[in-house]
Amino acid sequence: MKITDITVGVVEAPLITPFKTALRTVEKIQNVAIYIHTDVGKVGVGEAAPTAVITGETNASISFAITEYIKPAIMGMEIEDFAQIMERIDKSIYKNTSAKAAVDMALYDLLAKRYEAPLYKLLGGYRNELITDITISVNDVDEMVKDSLAAVARGFTILKVKVGKDPLGDVERVTAIRDAVGPNVTLRVDANQGWTPKQAVRIIGALEDANTNIELVEQPVHYSDIEGMRYVTANTLTSILADESVFSPKEAITLIEKRAADLINIKLMKTGGIYQALKIVHIAEANGIECMVGCMLETKISVSAAAHFAASQKNITMMDLDGPLLCMNDPMTGGPTFDGQVITMSSEPGIGFSL
Numbered sequence: 001m002k003i004t005d006i007t008v009g010v011v012e013a014p015l016i017t018p019f020k021t022a023l024r025t026v027e028k029i030q031n032v033a034i035y036i037h038t039d040v041g042k043v044g045v046g047e048a049a050p051t052a053v054i055t056g057e058t059n060a061s062i063s064f065a066i067t068e069y070i071k072p073a074i075m076g077m078e079i080e081d082f083a084q085i086m087e088r089i090d091k092s093i094y095k096n097t098s099a100k101a102a103v104d105m106a107l108y109d110l111l112a113k114r115y116e117a118p119l120y121k122l123l124g125g126y127r128n129e130l131i132t133d134i135t136i137s138v139n140d141v142d143e144m145v146k147d148s149l150a151a152v153a154r155g156f157t158i159l160k161v162k163v164g165k166d167p168l169g170d171v172e173r174v175t176a177i178r179d180a181v182g183p184n185v186t187l188r189v190d191a192n193q194g195w196t197p198k199q200a201v202r203i204i205g206a207l208e209d210a211n212t213n214i215e216l217v218e219q220p221v222h223y224s225d226i227e228g229m230r231y232v233t234a235n236t237l238t239s240i241l242a243d244e245s246v247f248s249p250k251e252a253i254t255l256i257e258k259r260a261a262d263l264i265n266i267k268l269m270k271t272g273g274i275y276q277a278l279k280i281v282h283i284a285e286a287n288g289i290e291c292m293v294g295c296m297l298e299t300k301i302s303v304s305a306a307a308h309f310a311a312s313q314k315n316i317t318m319m320d321l322d323g324p325l326l327c328m329n330d331p332m333t334g335g336p337t338f339d340g341q342v343i344t345m346s347s348e349p350g351i352g353f354s355l
């Protein structure tokens, strides 16, 4: 199966409510969709999210990287020569991980279609159902409590609570949410780099003293402050999850060697796709570190690819794949179903979309 063309388009979805973190506020998803065409008429589909504050990429940079660098490097290649294609993509341009991720997932879509298997089965097929958390945007306490109660009423049992924008109010935010939702809801806290190491130890300690029973705290400090991550991990009892600090397998090795986190959040937009993500999950597994699979503000196209990856591996024990649940409309038919917190894998070949 030969690659004959790669075309780039746009995928848009207004969000149900504004998405707010310590890093940014977004009201509408505007991502890049890509289609890889082949000589046998099969088409692979992928998506890239321009998360400039995390990956440094924009819509324009993603489209340019794909059409001017990645596409020329792999045009005409046979899908079956998969590792060679991946090597060419890696060498075609430095970083640009979301652009690479879109191409990588479209190629995996084609590879699985070639062998007539659902992608998650081809990758390892560990489970066929996933439970995702849902994000509670950072806002005033009352609004976050209201949003948390609404999510619980919709059946969500795991909330990912965004903090870090106003550190002085964060203990009150999380404590109020715990009081409102009761003890049976799992709370994850994501500071998106918003705290200093000392603030993080103080805030997490206060949450521990208040018996808020937080499952984990994600990326408490600046992504480049690995010593700060180590300090927070060493000085708190709550599990610390690295997100923005880990893009590549090498960064995962450094983080693990320095004991700078207890857990790793893998996102295809950070790794450059499934091929590199598999390396991170295996490095982590060999070191006894469990992984989450997360997403950026992404629609069902790329979150479905992430779901296939997450379903395939035993060592992926946490899912933050709520992108499609935050969108007003669904751009695709077919693929995994997103029904409340339950994501169910489908038996269609590839990622599963009807194109």
Ligand SMILES: C[C@H](N)C(=O)N[C@@H](CCC(=O)O)C(=O)O
Pocket: 021, 023, 024, 051, 134, 135, 160, 190, 192, 243, 294, 295, 296, 297, 320, 321, 322, 323
């Ligand atoms: C959408 C997901 N739940 C999430 O929070 N992802 C990121 C932030 C992504 C973004 O700003 O687009 C995270 O930090 O985990």
Ligand SMILES: [Mg+2]
Pocket: 190, 192, 218, 219, 243, 244, 265
């Ligand atoms: Mg995060």
